[in-house]
Amino acid sequence: MEAEIIAVGTEITLGQIVNSNARFLADQLRRLGIESHWQVTVDDDPARISEAIHNAWLRNQLLFVCGGLGPTDDDRTLQSTADALGVDLAVDEDQWQAIQADFKRRQAKMVPENKRQAYFLNGGMPLANPVGLAVGSFWQGKDHTVVVLPGPPREFKAMVSESLLPKLKNLMGKPIISRNLHFVGCPESELMDRIQAVLPDKRVVATSYVQPDEIQVRLTVHNETTTNADELLNTAQEKILQAVGDYYFGTGEEVSLAKQVVDCLKKKHLHISAAESLTGGLFQATICSVPGASNVFDGGLVTYAIKVKESLLGVPKEVIDQQGVVSAATAEAMASHVQKLLHADIGVGFTGVAGPDSLEGHPAGTVWIGIAFPDHVESFELHLSGKLGRQNIRRQSVQRALLRIYHGLK
Amino acid sequence: MEAEIIAVGTEITLGQIVNSNARFLADQLRRLGIESHWQVTVDDDPARISEAIHNAWLRNQLLFVCGGLGPTDDDRTLQSTADALGVDLAVDEDQWQAIQADFKRRQAKMVPENKRQAYFLNGGMPLANPVGLAVGSFWQGKDHTVVVLPGPPREFKAMVSESLLPKLKNLMGKPIISRNLHFVGCPESELMDRIQAVLPDKRVVATSYVQPDEIQVRLTVHNETTTNADELLNTAQEKILQAVGDYYFGTGEEVSLAKQVVDCLKKKHLHISAAESLTGGLFQATICSVPGASNVFDGGLVTYAIKVKESLLGVPKEVIDQQGVVSAATAEAMASHVQKLLHADIGVGFTGVAGPDSLEGHPAGTVWIGIAFPDHVESFELHLSGKLGRQNIRRQSVQRALLRIYHGLK
CATH class of the missing domain: 3.30.70.2860 (Alpha-Beta Plaits)
Incomplete structure (x- = not known):
């Protein structure tokens, strides 16, 4: 069984957005062992939608038509697909009740077109939309299966993962x-x-x-x-x-390193802090991107200039003078001092060269990371490629520190 | 004249990468006033490449075939396109010399297939590749123009911008x-x-x-x-x-708000600092994302917990107790205190609710931003939608602060 992915959307053919849905779906299909050799995108034009479905029908057995299920005039996908298949539209009564309830709750005014979001291909099954109003369609004919999915990536991913994949797995007949x-x-x-x-x-x-x-x-x-x-x-x-x-x-499916570290710190009732030079606050911002970070993080410092490393953080002038600002000694001193200053269990220090220029003779990508654990202080050096560019050098530095902390806590 | 964009690449149909070239090219075409209603992707299969070109030929006059110009066996695009058009391949002798020189310089071993990267559609013109080895093709028939472009996005963008767009502008005959x-x-x-x-x-x-x-x-x-x-x-x-x-x-084309602010501060010889709560370091990390940020930024604080706002930053306990942590008074105090502590000309304070939970009765998306300019302190409140999510609330807060600073400096 070979698949074809048809995307409908003027915003894609105009080059306003990238077609990320096709990549996501193709990746899911590949994992199921379903081959897919064609992806076609057309704008919101019924004639072109029909032509795309007609062509796909001739060469493939599993058709996905994605996007254009909204309530507005330029959302022509479902009717065009129904016309191409020669079937009517049916109403998913449960979803129609849910749409009406949603409008009532939001005290928003309904227009007749809103009912269209509860339509699906007659003879098929509606596909539930876990995060939006428009249902999808799962329609099986003699030799073809046609699936209609919504366009917004959040709704698309949720419907594919929760409503479509279980049906496709059955269709494939093998676990x-x-x-x-x-x-x-x-x-x-x-x-x-x-x-x-x-x-x-x-x-x-x-x-x-x-x-x-x-x-x-x-x-x-x-x-x-x-x-x-x-x-x-x-x-x-x-x-x-x-x-x-x-x-x-x-x-697992939804794992991030920052969340792993925050969860681990929370479980052990530990607090973390950081003093950041080249990363400029990115480590702390990454920790704070995890909901509930306040359980493990009270604050920290960004010490970009040498004088701030000395005045605000208290790194001894002679350490920086003698060892250099990009050194194990400076990274460890930054980690220890911020650990004490913030009364944290773990302190992290970042010093290095984000680029594009070199510093103290070190090329861009040279980074020292110091970590003050409750019982010892350690540090390590990264030699990242300067070609990564300023942002990726900073992001990689943050990830490598998180990884070391994660392993240090295990 | 209507265009169709054909992408060739198994890595796209397998869902390993997103088709960013199609978006980039469609956007460029739209700017030139060239309509494009179809995008088609096929894997590296000569029969499917031919079918895609055949279909496109029947419905559009300007065809772009993108990807698959490398020297390896799975790079079939150029030969398949030539077969579909019924033309031969010609050698761009200049490029062939350049390829040989490149291999010599890198002391790398050449194989006969490397010459293929200098081929283009006979009767057309080669398109120079400013950053890679494979040339493109620009071929004009009676009613059709066919353009062949390389797949790696860096090479694709460079060839489109530098070699293709001037030719397309001529083709359009209007500025x-x-x-x-x-x-x-x-x-x-x-x-x-x-x-x-x-x-x-x-x-x-x-x-x-x-x-x-x-x-x-x-x-x-x-x-x-x-x-x-x-x-x-x-x-x-x-x-x-x-x-x-x-x-x-x-x-302009390459303008970022952070860069505008850093440039403006640099011109006026001003230094900036920040004390961040909900943004957790993101404002400072954004400033530091601009090369040369060290001219205007020495460091700052992340004061996530209330006790750190008091102890490290020196915000009076009674301000927070009486006005609340999410308030104009707290934001302004954070801004003024970090301005003094870091000897900066401008201090910025962020306090608010990133979500998902509410704080002090304020819903997620409520943010106070304080700015201490050299001659006055001001603050403003944002009521962002909680639906934006934690990251976007934090990013929007940073952008809004940067905008206010930019206008304040003008």
């Missing part, structure tokens, strides 16, 4: 079980080489996805019972962590 | 002159309503693009001499700034 491992601080090629070298069983397939702040490795098992699959995945994960556990920080 | 205005802090619909209401001349067209941290408004004039166009744009900009100048922070 696929997978888990997602998260890593930071190792180049992707090296990480995957080392993982492939220790994978104990060919039934477990590992694929990697580079994200801005991490590398995700997905382990997948096809066509096994749940018990067998779990056993295979457990063994694989164990071998992988023996090989590259130094870079690992969690397993 | 298009535009400028880009940047705004923050006004809802897009209100901003555009107010701009449309004052646009003095129908020959100036305004279109808006919402970016994560700003709204860009592009003014475009077609078919006028440069002098006329400049005059029209100057008048339009003047009227627009009279109407919505409060939200404006710059004109």
